[in-house]
Amino acid sequence: MRTRQKVVSNFSTVTKGASTAAKPRAALKQVFLNQGVSDRNLTAEERSQLDVLKQELETFAVPISLKWRWREESHGSMLERNWTEIVNSHSIMSRMQRHQQEAMWEFVLTELNYINRLIVIKELVIAALVNLHLRGFLQEVTPERLFSNLPAILSAHQLFWQEVIYPMLQEVRLTGKPFNPMGLNAGCLQFRERFSPYCHYCAEEENSFEFARLQMESNPQFLTYVQWVETHPQCARMRIGDMQAKPHQRITKYALLLKAVLKTTQEPRVQRSLRGMLSSVNTFLESINDYLRLKDEEAALSLSAQRLEGYEMEGISEEIDKHVREICQFDLTCPIVGVGHGIVRKLLLEENLKVRGRKDS
Numbered sequence: 165m166r167t168r169q170k171v172v173s174n175f176s177t178v179t180k181g182a183s184t185a186a187k188p189r190a191a192l193k194q195v196f197l198n199q200g201v202s203d204r205n206l207t208a209e210e211r212s213q214l215d216v217l218k219q220e221l222e223t224f225a226v227p228i229s230l231k232w233r234w235r236e237e238s239h240g241s242m243l244e245r246n247w248t249e250i251v252n253s254h255s256i257m258s259r260m261q262r263h264q265q266e267a268m269w270e271f272v273l274t275e276l277n278y279i280n281r282l283i284v285i286k287e288l289v290i291a292a293l294v295n296l297h298l299r300g301f302l303q304e305v306t307p308e309r310l311f312s313n314l315p316a317i318l319s320a321h322q323l324f325w326q327e328v329i330y331p332m333l334q335e336v337r338l339t340g341k342p343f344n345p346m347g348l349n350a351g352c353l354q355f356r357e358r359f360s361p362y363c364h365y366c367a368e369e370e371n372s373f374e375f376a377r378l379q380m381e382s383n384p385q386f387l388t389y390v391q392w393v394e395t396h397p398q399c400a401r402m403r404i405g406d407m408q409a410k411p412h413q414r415i416t417k418y419a420l421l422l423k424a425v426l427k428t429t430q431e432p433r434v435q436r437s438l439r440g441m442l443s444s445v446n447t448f449l450e451s452i453n454d455y456l457r458l459k460d461e462e463a464a465l466s467l468s469a470q471r472l473e474g475y476e477m478e479g480i481s482e483e484i485d486k487h488v489r490e491i492c493q494f495d496l497t498c499p500i501v502g503v504g505h506g507i508v509r510k511l512l513l514e515e516n517l518k519v520r521g522r523k524d525s
Contacts, residue, residue, distance in 0.1 A: 353440065
């Protein structure tokens with residue numbers, strides 16, 4: 165389990181087990197405003213366009229409430245301030261029991277906070293960008309290039325809340341009994357199915373960071389949009405880079421949350437169930453790790469194949485060249501015979517080769 169967790173915690177920087185030719189994924193980066201393009205060299209027309217863009221942003225109709233509403237919660241996400249408000253026996257609990265309830269409450273509270281953060285990104289940040297598109301601005305900056313499939317991730321977590329977290333929360337509210345970790349069992353065992361959109365998001369995460377960075381360095385309109393987003397009160401000082409990193413940070417936190425619950429759980433039966441949940445979560449994270457590693461290896465192989473295919477040699481004669489070409493058709497990216505689909509060729513060693521003729525030739 166120790167080795168497995170080490171791999172899981174580093175899945176965004178897949179280098180372990182990758183070929184030496186594969187380009188390692190960069191660590192999470194932040195997009196800083198001081199890296200933005202200067203507007204000193206803009207023409208009068210470009211400045212005028214920026215003023216219009218700013219006006220569009222200032223008049224953008226932001227929803228009154230960006231808190232999520234679910235099921236019976238018609239007044240918004242009115243979560244209690246603390247678990248002690250709904251657990252009747254909190255005052256007579258042992259220290260270990262209180263720690264368990266605090267760990268369970270952190271699971272619930274952070275899940276709702278995360279959903280609300282994603283809603284801000286979707287309903288404010290992305291919606292403002294789409295509104296600019298309708299006005300003819302930033303056509304080259306699509307929500308998909310900036311935030312990949314983040315709306316699909318939001319939908320997955322809203323469903324997770326409605327089907328797993330909310331029923332558990334309601335049971336505590338209605339009965340006053342402590343949070344039961346078994347309420348998480350079914351949802352955590354379905355982690356792969358519930359949160360499959362993360363595979364695509366994590367695969368595109370570095371591209372999203374890089375796209376935002378390049379746009380900030382070269383596109384004054386994008387920089388103006390980013391400044392508006394990052395200073396908006398609803399964004400709570402989140403930077404674009406912070407927003408892009410949220411899904412990555414959340415999906416890797418579930419193992420830590422479950423470990424905290426397991427550490428404070430005394431019943432053997434519940435401990436076994438929690439270990440099963442933890443195993444399911446870690447297996448899913450490892451599958452993301454494997455997916456990213458495969459993508460890196462495929463990209464490195466594609467570069468090697470392009471270099472080999474682009475190499476030309478002078479033939480001795482047309483007749484010989486014809487026969488050589490017939491037997492030298494080899495696609496490095498094709499599947500390897502006799503091995504699984506997830507195995508690709510790797511460049512193990514690369515060196516310059518010098519061929520020297522004999523002195524007496």
